[in-house]
Amino acid sequence: MTDDGDGLPLADRLARRIRTLLISGELAPGQRLSEAAFSERFDVSRNSLREAFRLLTKDGLLRHEANRGVFVAVPSMASIIDIYRVRRMLECGALRQAWQQHPAIRVMREAVTMARLERDQANWIGVGSANMTFHAAIIDLSDSVRLNEFYERIAAELRLCFGLLNDPEHLHSPFVDMNDAITTLVETNKPHEAAAQMETYLNLAERTMLKALERASEQA
Amino acid sequence: MTDDGDGLPLADRLARRIRTLLISGELAPGQRLSEAAFSERFDVSRNSLREAFRLLTKDGLLRHEANRGVFVAVPSMASIIDIYRVRRMLECGALRQAWQQHPAIRVMREAVTMARLERDQANWIGVGSANMTFHAAIIDLSDSVRLNEFYERIAAELRLCFGLLNDPEHLHSPFVDMNDAITTLVETNKPHEAAAQMETYLNLAERTMLKALERASEQA
DNA sequence: ACAGAAATATTGTTGAACAATATTGACATT
DNA sequence: AATGTCAATATTGTTCAACAATATTTCTGT
Numbered sequence: 001m002t003d004d005g006d007g008l009p010l011a012d013r014l015a016r017r018i019r020t021l022l023i024s025g026e027l028a029p030g031q032r033l034s035e036a037a038f039s040e041r042f043d044v045s046r047n048s049l050r051e052a053f054r055l056l057t058k059d060g061l062l063r064h065e066a067n068r069g070v071f072v073a074v075p076s077m078a079s080i081i082d083i084y085r086v087r088r089m090l091e092c093g094a095l096r097q098a099w100q101q102h103p104a105i106r107v108m109r110e111a112v113t114m115a116r117l118e119r120d121q122a123n124w125i126g127v128g129s130a131n132m133t134f135h136a137a138i139i140d141l142s143d144s145v146r147l148n149e150f151y152e153r154i155a156a157e158l159r160l161c162f163g164l165l166n167d168p169e170h171l172h173s174p175f176v177d178m179n180d181a182i183t184t185l186v187e188t189n190k191p192h193e194a195a196a197q198m199e200t201y202l203n204l205a206e207r208t209m210l211k212a213l214e215r216a217s218e219q220a
Numbered sequence: 221m222t223d224d225g226d227g228l229p230l231a232d233r234l235a236r237r238i239r240t241l242l243i244s245g246e247l248a249p250g251q252r253l254s255e256a257a258f259s260e261r262f263d264v265s266r267n268s269l270r271e272a273f274r275l276l277t278k279d280g281l282l283r284h285e286a287n288r289g290v291f292v293a294v295p296s297m298a299s300i301i302d303i304y305r306v307r308r309m310l311e312c313g314a315l316r317q318a319w320q321q322h323p324a325i326r327v328m329r330e331a332v333t334m335a336r337l338e339r340d341q342a343n344w345i346g347v348g349s350a351n352m353t354f355h356a357a358i359i360d361l362s363d364s365v366r367l368n369e370f371y372e373r374i375a376a377e378l379r380l381c382f383g384l385l386n387d388p389e390h391l392h393s394p395f396v397d398m399n400d401a402i403t404t405l406v407e408t409n410k411p412h413e414a415a416a417q418m419e420t421y422l423n424l425a426e427r428t429m430l431k432a433l434e435r436a437s438e439q440a
Numbered sequence: 441a442c443a444g445a446a447a448t449a450t451t452g453t454t455g456a457a458c459a460a461t462a463t464t465g466a467c468a469t470t
Numbered sequence: 471a472a473t474g475t476c477a478a479t480a481t482t483g484t485t486c487a488a489c490a491a492t493a494t495t496t497c498t499g500t
Contacts, residue, residue, distance in 0.1 A: 046486090089362060089367065154366065267454075287462060
């Protein structure tokens with residue numbers, strides 16, 4: 001399942017491996033990533049590792065301080081607000097101009113069905129995963145490789161934020177029904193209403209995230 | 221004027237220098253960038269240069285072929301269509317939700333005035349430059365550092381496309397009046413009409429670009 | 441307890457090395 | 471003359487070792 005991509009250059013493969021560590025929460029925000037330690041760990045040279053670090057820094061997942069090294073990015077109020085601004089722009093925009101027959105709509109419907117199924121089995125990471133594919137499908141509606149790639153980067157940053165939450169069950173579950181409603185609106189050719197509904201969704205999700213960050217920071 | 225950014229790491233500085241070469245057209249699309257030649261030219265090690273190449277490749281300005289090296293990206297129909305999809309999404313979206321008092325609106329107005337001035341003096345690169353700042357100001361309306369950064373990358377790719385055109389005077393000049401109209405609409409708090417006007421603008425500009433590419437490719 | 445200095449570790453960058461792959465050129469065949 | 475084959479050459483992909491520059495830690499004297 002995990003495509004190692006042997007054709008890609010080492011730096012890209014490395015970046016992918018580290019990215020999965022980041023979004024899975026195995027590397028904590030603020031943690032320093034020592035070049036020596038990681039080049040040892042992955043059995044690559046420091047040079048190759050530095051190339052990977054630079055790519056991830058450009059993606060906003062790492063932060064680079066001169067002569068001090070790279071650190072896992074720490075989510076902040078500002079970054080969450082910014083990320084949700086991007087999401088409103090991209091997801092609402094994609095929905096507003098969605099064409100009723102677009103193949104991505106089927107993917108949205110399937111993701112909703114899957115999310116429901118997982119929720120009934122109390123499999124919260126399954127719900128989260130289905131939710132991610134749902135939103136990725138929405139971006140697919142805009143038929144742009146650049147927007148897709150950009151959203152992927154934003155989604156990764158968002159997952160870094162998710163790591164702060166301690167109750168993952170309440171993160172995605174309440175939104176399954178809203179996803180259903182949005183999908184129905186698109187299926188019935190009401191793109192503007194779908195976009196409006198999505199804006200409500202994202203505002204709510206943003207407030208949830210901010211509240212969670214507040215809790216996490218006063219806890220520390 | 222050209223901020224060399226001595227604080228930044230070498231790879232970033234290098235990437236910026238090469239980027240300016242790319243958007244100024246000093247490096248032609250399709251041209252191969254030899255590691256040996258460029259590390260010699262900039263007096264840096266191959267390793268540092270490769271880091272810069274990776275960054276620019278991620279930005280879509282260079283293309284990387286395994287064991288063959290990096291090449292200046294060649295604009296295609298597909299890339300132009302995709303870039304204008306991104307622009308419609310970002311620029312129209314920013315305008316639609318623009319707040320009448322946003323400071324970026326003043327920048328838009330100033331850019332329009334400047335463009336007019338330059339046009340009257342037949343300074344076409346001045347017109348082009350003013351046009352770029354105009355559109356950048358529109359993105360500023362959305363108040364998102366991530367969207368700004370993303371747009372910057374897209375704008376650089378677009379400038380690579382501009383390199384194909386042989387008559388730069390007809391590229392930006394006809395759009396000055398449309399920019400004026402759009403700015404007026406935002407100033408008078410008609411964001412939806414401004415967005416609609418911008419969509420017309422972008423569709424027209426896209427067709428111009430595609431036509432130019434067609435001419436350029438049948439000429440070759 | 442604390443300021444300053446010496447010692448240590450880490451990053452930033454370079455240069456050389458070598459394997460793996462691609463390109464070129466010479467040569468032979470049809 | 472055109473084409474295919476194979477050796478010779480050049481380029482990329484990656485590693486390693488080195489060293490300067492900057493941070494961090496440890497030591498020391500007060």
